[in-house]
Amino acid sequence: MIPLPDRDDGARRFLRGCFDRAVEVCRPDRILGGHLPPPPAGRTVVVGAGKAAASMAAALEAHWPGPLDGLVITRHGHGHPCARIRVVEAGHPDPDAEGERAAAELLRLVDGLGPDDLVLCLLSGGGSSLMMLPPDGLTLAEVKAVNGALLRSGAPIGDMNRVRSVLSRLGGGRLAVAAWPAPVVTLAISDVPGDEPATIASGPTVPPVSSPALAHAVLDRYRIPVPERLAAFLASDAARPPAADHHAFGAGRFHLMASGLSALNAAAEAARTAGIEPLVLGDAIEGEARQVGTVMAGIARSIRQGGTTASRPCLLLSGGETSVTVAGQGRGGRNAEFLLSFALGIQEVEGIAAIACDTDGIDGSETNAGALADGATAGRARAAGLDPADRLGDNDAYTVFAALGDLVVTGPTLTNVNDFRAVLIR
Known part of the structure; x- marks a missing residue:
């Protein structure tokens, strides 16, 4: 031997x-300053989610030349002190009630904005779970059960987020549509293979690439049971994603700041x-x-x-x-x-x-x-x-x-x- x-x-x-x-080299305080748009004539509202969301918010506060306010959601233990942007810590990889409440607040923050306002969306890995807001007709417990089964199944992140984006009121471009007519500028740190914007945090600000049929196909592929209420939702009009040619997507901008x-x-x-x-x-x-x-x-x-x-x-x-x-x-x-x-x-x-x-x-x-x-x-x-x-x-x-x-x-x-x-x- x-x-x-x-x-x-x-x-x-x-x-x-x-x-x-x-x-x-991937820390937000090193990279974020070079990706900022000019301040708008109106308000600047910050929203976002991910394991790096709090440190991204702190870096934004350090570099932004004008007033701003907003809310970001990060994982428990990943918070960072911020003066103007509220930071909420929530569950990951399993969504929890704190994340659900904070995601609902994100939608309220962007509601009623106008074309002179600006939404800055800070996204990083983990955002899908952290801002999980189930659609009407489904409970957080039901969505958590699907999420947990996907985590145990060995499914790659792309397949997981094809399901998550359909089961979220913010995923699959819905956050950008909710903010319209205010433009959304997304600053992202990618944790997904290929750095596809629609996969990072389930793509809340970009045109959707998934659909109810694709989500159902992923669940079938990994032999994940589809309960009756979930099947009914996937078959309903409420599950349809926004149109890829919605004006919100044309007005938005997406900046990938760092990746693997x-x-x-x-x-x-x-x-x-x-x-x-x-x-x-x-x-x-x-x-x-x-x-x-x-x-x-x-x-x-x-x-x-x-x-x-x-x-x-x-x-x-x-x-x-x-x-x-x-x-x-x-x-x-x-x-x-x-x-x-x-x-x-x-x-x-x-x-x-x-x-x-x-x-x-x-x-x-x-x-x-x-x-x-x-x-x-x-x-x-x-x-x-x-x-x-x-x-x-x-x-x-x-x-x-x-x-x-x-x-x-x-x-x-x-x-x-x-x-x-x-x-x-x-």
Whole structure:
């Protein structure tokens, strides 16, 4: 048997530095000022939702030259002090009553505005759940049941938001229509693969891309039961999205301020500065987290063994949003699950180390952003009395990395451009 290598602390420090740099360049206080429109003749009303919404609101207050007021909704624990914009903390990934009440207030804030007024909409990842306002005829409990089933199903975020945008009084362009004739300027930080505006926070300010039929098809695809009341709603006129040619969409503007690619490019520059060649694999990688981990481990082994044209040392960078089909009873988000699978694929191989984290600082619903691993991880887990393959089968990657002291804990980062994965091969 190959002797088990020690934990590679030097590689881990480098990888953590790359992650910190990736998060830093996507912070609202660094990027928002260059995307602002001129002040209007009338009022400026701020609305928005997402894990970065509060820090975006604070950055807006620091840069906006005139009066403004409004409301944004963020996840519990992700608040930020604001002087003029009210911040409400609500539930994520499961919607709650606080978010429902705040979303209703958002609609009231934009009602009755005129063409000389301006709505600034601040959107970031998590907005779909945070401003979930069920349509008439459905309760929050019913929408939460659908949302929870989607989260457990392994559905990618695009499919999830095809359903959410139909089940929300703000999604699918409805917020922009409610604000009309006031124009809406959207400032967005994307956490979705492909950065499609209609998918970010379920697209409340842009023309809809989903429909009741598409939502029903997604639920059928993932074998999610459609209760009678939900089926009746999807078949009703109330479920129809706004027309794509509505005047509200022509008057609006959408600015993408940061995305997963922004984070990956920053990490790539940090690698070059350190004399390591970065290979950016893309910011739209999806699929089951453990399967992506297995594939990435195979790529890393091939590079390490000289089986590719890539030269060493190199850094494989990727982003996007993997998914987890929950079958076990353990703890752990998609980044920990990816990384435990990756660790099994590189066990007892020297010269490979990796980090996988969610840039919002929260991996799933846990307290960590993600974790670190190398060729010693699987063996160290067994030495600690944990079988890594068994723990992976029980969706219990958090327990493994917590026992090894290899969790990455940042707290809320106040931004969100989705997953960040970096694999160092020397």
